[in-house]
Amino acid sequence: MVLLDIKNLTLEIDISGSWVKALDKINMVIHEKQIHALVGESGSGKSLIVKAIVGALPVRWRITADRMTWKGQNLLTMTVKARRKIIRKDISVIFQNPINSLDPLLTLGQQLQEMLPTDNLTKTWFWQRNKQKRELAINLLHKVGIKNHQLCLSSYPHQIPNDVVQKFMIAMALASEPKLIIADDPTRGMEVTAKTQILKLLSRVNQVKSTSVLFVSHDLLAISNMASYMTVLYCGQTVESGDLLQLRKRAFHPYTQALLNSAPSFRKDLPPKSPLSSLDGTIPTLHNLPIGCRLGPRCPRARRECVAIPQIRRVHTHFYSCHFPLHWEAK
Ligand SMILES: Nc1ncnc2c1ncn2[C@@H]1O[C@H](COP(=O)(O)OP(=O)(O)OP(=O)(O)O)[C@@H](O)[C@H]1O
Ligand code: SF4
Ligand SMILES: [Mg+2]
Numbered sequence: 001m002v003l004l005d006i007k008n009l010t011l012e013i014d015i016s017g018s019w020v021k022a023l024d025k026i027n028m029v030i031h032e033k034q035i036h037a038l039v040g041e042s043g044s045g046k047s048l049i050v051k052a053i054v055g056a057l058p059v060r061w062r063i064t065a066d067r068m069t070w071k072g073q074n075l076l077t078m079t080v081k082a083r084r085k086i087i088r089k090d091i092s093v094i095f096q097n098p099i100n101s102l103d104p105l106l107t108l109g110q111q112l113q114e115m116l117p118t119d120n121l122t123k124t125w126f127w128q129r130n131k132q133k134r135e136l137a138i139n140l141l142h143k144v145g146i147k148n149h150q151l152c153l154s155s156y157p158h159q160i161p162n163d164v165v166q167k168f169m170i171a172m173a174l175a176s177e178p179k180l181i182i183a184d185d186p187t188r189g190m191e192v193t194a195k196t197q198i199l200k201l202l203s204r205v206n207q208v209k210s211t212s213v214l215f216v217s218h219d220l221l222a223i224s225n226m227a228s229y230m231t232v233l234y235c236g237q238t239v240e241s242g243d244l245l246q247l248r249k250r251a252f253h254p255y256t257q258a259l260l261n262s263a264p265s266f267r268k269d270l271p272p273k274s275p276l277s278s279l280d281g282t283i284p285t286l287h288n289l290p291i292g293c294r295l296g297p298r299c300p301r302a303r304r305e306c307v308a309i310p311q312i313r314r315v316h317t318h319f320y321s322c323h324f325p326l327h328w329e330a331k
Pocket of ligand 2: 323
């Protein structure tokens with residue numbers, strides 16, 4: 001079953017008085033029980049997509065799409081209230097820089113208990129319900145590997161270390177028993193043990209609860225261990241998507257290949273702002289977007305035709321947008 005279906009999502013933002021397409025015809029489909037990776041260099045628009053899905057963008061920005069549905073319901077035309085209800089019940093987001101999405105004036109315990117759905121409370125009286133909420137919160141903290149629940153629940157966000165905040169955010173995400181968890185770069189800057197714990201946790205939730213995960217990351221090793229499907233983004237355009245093993249074996253888009261080559265055998269993380277070994281130059285800023293295929297100025301295969309935006313082509317469940325894809329000579 002398709003949960004999230006995005007077709008031709010375009011986002012225009014105003015920068016110094018002129019409108020630029022920060023996202024240009026983004027396509028992405030997330031299925032039930034799927035771990036879907038969203039990858040791309042720093043600045044490619046991954047977090048903007050996350051914010052567009054949950055409606056967390058400034059209202060003055062222009063957002064359009066041919067389709068943006070959650071289980072068939074149109075997210076763009078529904079009321080703000082209806083959309084909030086879906087986000088609260090079915091979609092949990094772990095934003096990049098999670099500390100910013102916590103309320104600095106409330107303890108973590110207050111914030112976690114607030115997230116617990118009241119439907120799960122079986123007790124009648126408010127003091128019994130408060131006790132039950134606390135028990136559920138403690139249970140969630142243990143699940144995500146936070147042993148000192150007492151300290152965590154009574155602390156304010158700035159009082160606990162980053163990796164604990166990240167685990168706490170996962171507990172918050174699990175509290176509503178969502179259908180989809182969106183994790184925006186949840187392991188950035190973490191040391192290996194904490195990173196491994198987070199990844200195992202997300203994989204376990206996916207397996208045990210059948211929760212889908214949209215895993216946004218630079219970490220190709222983590223992605224290869226977790227995800228079954230991958231969408232590759234370059235400079236606000238989706239350039240390729242498909243089954244992860246298929247893409248690793250036979251990428252059609254030069255950018256996907258460059259990304260894979262930059263992390264040989266998927267053995268190492270690709271830090272933000274790192275140059276891609278097989279491509280010259282860096283990702284353009286939104287002020288200087290090339291026309292047509294945005295990879296053009298960096299692409300070794302570019303030709304005159306690339307000033308026109310390439311159409312999406314499809315081979316079974318594999319999609320790519322390139323006028324001169326890799327391996328095409330052989331087809
Ligand atoms: N509030 C904003 N105002 C203006 N430009 C913005 C804003 N937020 C993002 N951008 C621009 O949009 C582009 C995409 O940003 P985004 O944060 O989505 O990238 P990203 O792929 O998530 O990068 P990273 O991997 O570093 O998190 C960048 O060029 C960024 O500068
Ligand atoms: S369309 Fe052209 S510039 Fe873009 S990736 Fe393909 S070959 Fe390179
Ligand atoms: Mg980001």
